[in-house]
Amino acid sequence: MINLTINGQKVQVEDGATILEAAQKADIHIPTLCYLAEVQAIGACRVCLVEIEGNRNLQASCVFPASEGLVVHTNNDRVRKARKFAVEMLISNHPMECLACARNLNCELQSLAEELGIREVRFIGEQSEGRIDDLSPSIRRNQNKCILCRRCVTVCKEIQGVSAIFTQGRGFETRVEPAFDASLNDVACAMCGQCSVVCPVGAITEKENIEEVWEALADPTKIVAIQDAPAVRAALGEEFGFAPGALVTGKMLAAARKLGFDLVFDTNFAADLTIIEEGNELLKRVKEGGVLPLITSCSPGWIKFIEHFYPEMLPHLSTCKSPHQMLGALTKTYYAQKAGIDPKDMVVVSVMPCTAKKFECNRPEMNDSGYKDVDYVLTTRELAKMIKQAGIDFASLENGSYDDPLGEYTGAATIFGATGGVMEAALRTVYEVVTGKTLDNVEFTAVRGLQGIKEATIPVEGIGDVKVAVAHGLGNARKLLESIKAGAQYHFIEIMACPGGCVSGGGQPIPVNNEIRRLRAEALYQEDRDLGLRKSHQNPSITKIYEEFLDTPLGEKSHHLLHTRYTARGVYKD
């Protein structure tokens, strides 16, 4: 242990702790900007400077190691002035477009300027001549707003193992760009959007589709359907002042009606459907000696990643579309027929915790209904903006409900939003389908939680031990794929592109950290416990859709509407 003094207060910390960590342990606040717990500490922004007695210069507390006997001052006149100067330097080259910025009122630079008491812009410096790259359907980058904190670069490289963006150039010409200043749309980017979650300002955001959705809602000739992914209900509340982990399913559905959506469906229905299709696909591959392990395909960021980096492993992927694409295709076929609506008059809007789903809904193969299966994807953040624009008092909404039949779901579907959830849901169904016995303990805790790669072996009568693994975050996905290439044996693998799974996807409320990930996942596990039906095959609407429309899992209609194919992309563009 190390003993040091911060602001006159004695603090004891473990060896290897930084001064920032020591201060946090003692509840002493030091402002930070480029620092991101669990991801990055590089001392670049100089906002966390502190004075250390005996040191001539101020030191960045996020990287300076605590050592025995240090005397540290975090809040004296010299420190306050220096921090203010560091932020003034950033502001001198930052466009003052706060009023028209997607991150207005949720911007770390804005909050810091307020916290440090900046009341005039003393320095007007050179303005970077950055560019706006909005060619990607998922992510919009405005280099003019970039403050070069490098969080996006670190998360893309270290956490996701993708390295689509780097710092380029030097000095004042430094900028964050893909290689050779290409567009993000033209490089090996998974479109996971984790860069947009860690960006402290408005330099990286999702590509908004709010205006298109308002136009559809305003068009009297259109029947507009909305569907919400499981993870949305576990995080949307944060945009309206609820604590992380607040489950707002009922309010979300009520808000959707107030916004004017004609049909309120739930992606969870299609999550249950995915389990039936994917579960049968797994059993078929096990029985017939197909390619194993079977790997899940719900996460479009993960799909884009494997298409770029491991195209030789595409046969491992389940051919199931992601749940919202299944629901889009069914809305424009099954539901349209049932309700007597011409599908050309329908607009399907998916609210997703995800930026990659914006890319996915524009894939050319996602037109199996004869129309674009999902017209627009909104992130959770965009839905919150629409609710605010409509003047809806979200907190006081009475619980709403979804429309049948594409809204009914089980607990197995709702846990799709947390890492390990798809695996757990699949095991619940596969076990019962294979053994014909009732599974009493439905909770497979070995696949829950934030450990990077989770493994379990489940004995299933009839097919023997089923070996499974779960990875979240593309960096962990890469490790797992490499271990499979090296000979590791599994039957079934779940991979989610984002750390923590969809609950902390690229389209979710900002900020996020491991504690928030845990709380959002817990909200979904709670909803699972609260639902009477916790196994996908128990969903009565699922039974009905096979009777009325789909016929049989992996049947011809399923093949046509619910399954897809993939594209080997490679790392470099031709």
Add this chain to the structure above:
Amino acid sequence: MSKDTVLKKYASLVMDEDADVVDVLQSVLHYYNRESCGHCAPCRVGTSLLVKIIDRLASFEGERDNLDQLLKISKVMRDTSFCPVGQAPYSPISSALKNFQDQLLQHVK
């Protein structure tokens, strides 16, 4: 130039008695601006601000305030920068102001 004038650390510059301190500072500050790697904000932005000000003085467009700004900015840069590049401009600026203030003032509008 007087003996205690610091231009750069570990560097010397040869010039004759007629050299103008603003020209010399201009060359030195452009050097640091060029050498800034861009990692930390005070140096990346600070060196570009210093260059902007010294260029104005060099073209006799400067104001009295500019001399004060050079000193203040470079002083906080010394306190806050990540490495010696951003910490360096304070020394030539402060010694120029101390030893050649009259020359600097001639560049003010």
